[in-house]
Amino acid sequence: MSEPSSTENSVKELTEEAKWAADPKEQKESIEQLTSYGQQAIPALEEVRTITAQDDIRNEADAAIKDIQKKEGVAGEAEKEEKKRTRAKRRQKTSTSSSRKSARTMKSGKNKTSKSITTTKKPAVARKASRRGTKAKNNARRTSSASHKDSREGRRGSSK
Structure with missing residues (x-):
């Protein structure tokens, strides 16, 4: 040595x-x-x-x-190594912030290219009609379940 x-x-x-x-x-x-x-x-x-x-x-x-x-x-x-870490952190921050932005724009319904998107409301008459349809469906369900109850009661009554 x-x-x-x-x-x-x-x-x-x-x-x-x-x-x-x-x-x-x-x-x-x-x-x-x-x-x-x-x-x-x-x-x-x-x-x-x-x-x-x-x-x-x-x-x-x-x-x-x-x-x-x-x-x-x-x-x-x-x-x-320090430079690599800082670059990776920057990339990570920009990717997460851009994904957050896109999620926000998707939630709000806004797009970057269009400045504003207007949504059209249904006229009051159309809203009432759609409610009527829903009410009619609910009423039909109620009547069918009521007739079902009646048929069960009939069976019970005959067994007495």
Whole structure:
């Protein structure tokens, strides 16, 4: 096995210092020093970011990672994933909002192309006629059920 190079050792040392130093100033200084190692320091900075509990140190590590990626011209995997998630959310929002709009227009009977749709009411005479038809049907049902009751009563009476 080959021994780690001096840069790997110094990256590891700076990483440990950035993670576990008692003074936040020391942690920030080690993060700054890590940025000078470029692409090699990104995994170490990500490790610092995930382990530390202090927001300012986490933000410092994030800023250092972004700075290295800008300098190197490499977009980080986390950044790509974040972009994908936001695009997916936007697509999801637009699809649900458009389906809601179409449901609303279908409910209200309005269409986007026509500005207003007028509905025609039946004249009062026609409404009354349709009611009469319904009343006639109901009356027919009542009379048929009444005659059915009479026939049942007749049977009961004969058995007495």
